[in-house]
Amino acid sequence: MSTRTARTAWNGTLMEGSGQVELTSSGAGTFDVTFPKRTAEEADGTSPEELIAAAHTSCYAMQLSGVIAAAGGTPVALEVSADVTLRPDPAGGLHITTIALTVRGEVEGLDEAGFLAAAENARTTCPVSKALTGTEITLAASLA
Numbered sequence: 001m002s003t004r005t006a007r008t009a010w011n012g013t014l015m016e017g018s019g020q021v022e023l024t025s026s027g028a029g030t031f032d033v034t035f036p037k038r039t040a041e042e043a044d045g046t047s048p049e050e051l052i053a054a055a056h057t058s059c060y061a062m063q064l065s066g067v068i069a070a071a072g073g074t075p076v077a078l079e080v081s082a083d084v085t086l087r088p089d090p091a092g093g094l095h096i097t098t099i100a101l102t103v104r105g106e107v108e109g110l111d112e113a114g115f116l117a118a119a120e121n122a123r124t125t126c127p128v129s130k131a132l133t134g135t136e137i138t139l140a141a142s143l144a
Helices: 035-039 047-070 112-124 127-132
Strands: 009-010 018-022 032-033 075-090 094-108 137-144
Touching: 047 075, 047 112, 047 127, 094 112, 094 127, 112 127, 112 137
Parallel strands: 094 137
Antiparallel strands: 009 018, 018 032, 075 094
């Protein structure tokens, strides 16, 4: 299979410093990151949590399309979003406490129960979900 690489160059302290995250394997972009922007209520630049959300939604969409096909359906369109929540950790530092996945699907060949079963199956079998074991991952799924 494959290995993908990203790289971050960081300069300075946690609060005054900054870094650049480079999507090295694909060359898709370089993004500025700072700790104050990471923890701000309003997003002003990307963060590790947003990058996790992007990884999770794309992985989940791929996994769900495969699970739907294996169940005898045809995925026409899937719209997936993820809300990754960062909170203080009682043990110190920060902790990703929850990831809330939402999927709305247009599917042929599966009824609502079949779609919901496929959506739940994909939630637990998506490689990114597996990598994030220990984080609560919720799912809200509906047919279009």
